[in-house]
Amino acid sequence: MKFFVDSADIDAIAELNDLGMVDGVTTNPSLILKSGRDILEVTKEICELVSGPVSAEVVALDADAMIAEGRKLAEIAENIAVKLPLTWDGLKACKVLSGEGKMVNVTLCFSANQALLAAKAGATFISPFIGRLDDINIDGIDLIEDIRTIYDNYGFETNILAASIRTVAHVQDCARIGADVMTAPPEVIKKLASHPLTNAGLDQFMKDWAKTGQKIL
Numbered sequence: 744m745k746f747f748v749d750s751a752d753i754d755a756i757a758e759l760n761d762l763g764m765v766d767g768v769t770t771n772p773s774l775i776l777k778s779g780r781d782i783l784e785v786t787k788e789i790c791e792l793v794s795g796p797v798s799a800e801v802v803a804l805d806a807d808a809m810i811a812e813g814r815k816l817a818e819i820a821e822n823i824a825v826k827l828p829l830t831w832d833g834l835k836a837c838k839v840l841s842g843e844g845k846m847v848n849v850t851l852c853f854s855a856n857q858a859l860l861a862a863k864a865g866a867t868f869i870s871p872f873i874g875r876l877d878d879i880n881i882d883g884i885d886l887i888e889d890i891r892t893i894y895d896n897y898g899f900e901t902n903i904l905a906a907s908i909r910t911v912a913h914v915q916d917c918a919r920i921g922a923d924v925m926t927a928p929p930e931v932i933k934k935l936a937s938h939p940l941t942n943a944g945l946d947q948f949m950k951d952w953a954k955t956g957q958k959i960l
Contacts, residue, residue: 744918745795747904747926751778751785753792755929760793767795769848769870769906769926771826772802783819790820798848798868800826801836809836817845824848824867829857834864841865848904855889862899868924873917874907883907884916891921911935 745766748756751774759765768789775782786799799819801812813825813836824846827833833849841847841864848868849861853876861869871890873883890903905917908927911934917925 744922745924746932747795747798747924748932749774749906749908749926749928751775751780751789752929753785753788756789757792759929759932764932765793765795767797767824767924767926768793769798769826769904771798771800771850786816786823787819790822793822795822796824796846796848796868797822798824798826798850800850801828804828804830804832806832806835806839809833810839813840813845813847814843822846826850826870829853829861834860837861837864837866841867850906853886855886855893858890858901858903859893862894862901866901868902868904870904870906870926872907873905873913874909876907877909884913884920887917887922888920911937 746764747767747769748759748765749769750756751770756765756768778785790797799816801809803809803812809827809832816825817823825840826848827836829849829852837847837849846867848870849866850870852858852869852871858869871886876883876886887905902923904924904926905922906926908914908925908931914925914935
């Protein structure tokens with residue numbers, strides 16, 4: 744499973760990228776706001792930092808304007824994936840932009856039927872939102888499983904990009920089911936390395952080592 748970082752924080756992305764933990768980046772208007780940066784400027788910087796797909800989201804609501812914004816964003820770099828909302832206009836824009844050879848990430852997916860439409864419209868990525876479904880007492884992981892089954896049934900090449908990842912359990916479940924990609928904030932990716940038994944074992948090793956009175960350097 745590929746790891747995308749859901750962030751517009753250059754320093755946080757760079758730290759994970761140096762460790763080989765970054766296969767791509769996803770951004771959205773909320774993350775751009777949090778960064779305090781100009782969208783074109785920060786997106787270009789991210790594209791220069793990572794070699795994988797970098798999702799940049801349109802803000803228009805009608806198809807023609809989405810297409811125009813998508814073309815503008817795609818000019819930033821060759822690894823831009825134009826991010827479109829899963830609306831009827833978004834699907835129209837997806838069909839046009841994907842037909843032009845651009846990578847397209849269709850976002851805000853909350854049902855398997857929506858994912859089916861996105862695949863038929865030529866989406867490169869479909870972004871089902873797990874955490875937001877959990878918020879309304881619907882199991883978001885079930886959606887990932889349903890989309891995986893449907894895509895496999897018919898040979899759709901659209902990548903399942905599990906989004907709205909809130910916990911390390913979400914990551915494990917997505918990997919188990921076979922999501923192609925997951926995108927998560929830097930802090931969630933870092934938490935994947937943590938386990939209480941690892942911490943307890945390390946603490947015991949350090950106590951025992953201190954008793955030896957030895958040094959390695």
